[in-house]
Amino acid sequence: MRAAVLHGPDDLRVQEVEEPEGDVVVEVRAASACGTDRKMLRHGHPILGGYPARFGHETAGVRLDIGAHVLVGDSVACGSCDTCLAGRAAICRSPTWVLGGFAERIAAPEAALHGLPEELDFAGAAMAEPLAACVHAVGRGTDSRDVGVLGGGTIGLMLARLLVLEGRDVVVCDRHPERRAQAEALGARSAAQLGSHDLVFEAVGRVEAWQQAFAAARPGGTVVLVGGCPSGTTVELPTGPVHYDEVDVRGAFHHTRTEVDQAIALLAAGEVDWRGFAGETIGLEQLADALRAPTAGEARKLVVDPRQ
Numbered sequence: 001m002r003a004a005v006l007h008g009p010d011d012l013r014v015q016e017v018e019e020p021e022g023d024v025v026v027e028v029r030a031a032s033a034c035g036t037d038r039k040m041l042r043h044g045h046p047i048l049g050g051y052p053a054r055f056g057h058e059t060a061g062v063r064l065d066i067g068a069h070v071l072v073g074d075s076v077a078c079g080s081c082d083t084c085l086a087g088r089a090a091i092c093r094s095p096t097w098v099l100g101g102f103a104e105r106i107a108a109p110e111a112a113l114h115g116l117p118e119e120l121d122f123a124g125a126a127m128a129e130p131l132a133a134c135v136h137a138v139g140r141g142t143d144s145r146d147v148g149v150l151g152g153g154t155i156g157l158m159l160a161r162l163l164v165l166e167g168r169d170v171v172v173c174d175r176h177p178e179r180r181a182q183a184e185a186l187g188a189r190s191a192a193q194l195g196s197h198d199l200v201f202e203a204v205g206r207v208e209a210w211q212q213a214f215a216a217a218r219p220g221g222t223v224v225l226v227g228g229c230p231s232g233t234t235v236e237l238p239t240g241p242v243h244y245d246e247v248d249v250r251g252a253f254h255h256t257r258t259e260v261d262q263a264i265a266l267l268a269a270g271e272v273d274w275r276g277f278a279g280e281t282i283g284l285e286q287l288a289d290a291l292r293a294p295t296a297g298e299a300r301k302l303v304v305d306p307r308q
């Protein structure tokens with residue numbers, strides 16, 4: 001079968017590989033791409049292991065054994081480490097990663113699979129992975145009504161939609177007018193500059209954005225950092241707000257199995273309309289160029305259909 005294989009930084013080749021064996025084999029119908037895939041192509045990533053490496057972690061398709069539609073979850077928590085036992089499976093100390101959605105077929109442990117309603121498109125189902133991370137991030141916040149979201153990429157927009165569904169007053173801050181228009185179509189307000197808010201979500205993943213998010217929290221407020229800065233990065237934290245204003249700073253990483261199922265239900269019900277986040281559908285051969293292309297304008301996710 002054909003698969004996209006990373007051989008080194010910026011060296012992606014579509015090639016014939018051995019058929020996957022063991023576990024459950026799923027024929028991939030849609031694998032959406034995100035900023036993490038761009039990073040993996042450019043610089044590699046700790047969870048890839050060594051080269052050559054398969055990637056693609058937002059994957060939906062059909063089980064070859066029973067024909068059921070499934071989302072291939074990108075990780076299985078171990079269930080036995082300290083954080084899993086404490087009910088924090090999103091930050092499991094030794095998860096099994098399930099990567100390789102950018103291929104015709106993928107093998108996954110049964111525990112990674114989530115059943116899908118047949119009426120949900122595969123492209124929409126694949127987006128349950130990033131949406132689940134947003135469900136998790138909202139859970140890391142508070143129930144404040146006044147919310148600012150810094151960054152109008154697909155994660156920022158998904159966060160905004162989830163918060164709007166909860167009846168909150170949400171302002172998405174992004175310098176791109178196209179993304180502000182997308183935020184407004186989701187029921188949020190928008191701004192080019194971040195104001196002050198009781199609850200602030202950072203969805204950019206850059207040092208300056210983390211600092212802007214700290215500065216935007218009102219006294220007694222909470223900042224949730226959703227965008228990951230490169231590992232090893234140090235960010236200076238202003239002591240005043242954290243101490244004298246009791247601003248809480250929290251990270252949000254990944255998701256749990258339950259949150260993935262919640263995301264699937266939201267997509268299936270149309271409460272989160274995946275079409276608003278879907279970009280071009282491409283084949284494996286176009287993936288490298290598409291991941292290298294600069295992102296501008298509307299925030300939309302590439303969708304790979306390996307049968308194309």
Ligand SMILES: [Zn+2]
Nearest residue numbers: 034036058130
């Ligand atoms: Zn992703």
Ligand SMILES: [Zn+2]
Nearest residue numbers: 078081084092
């Ligand atoms: Zn664990």
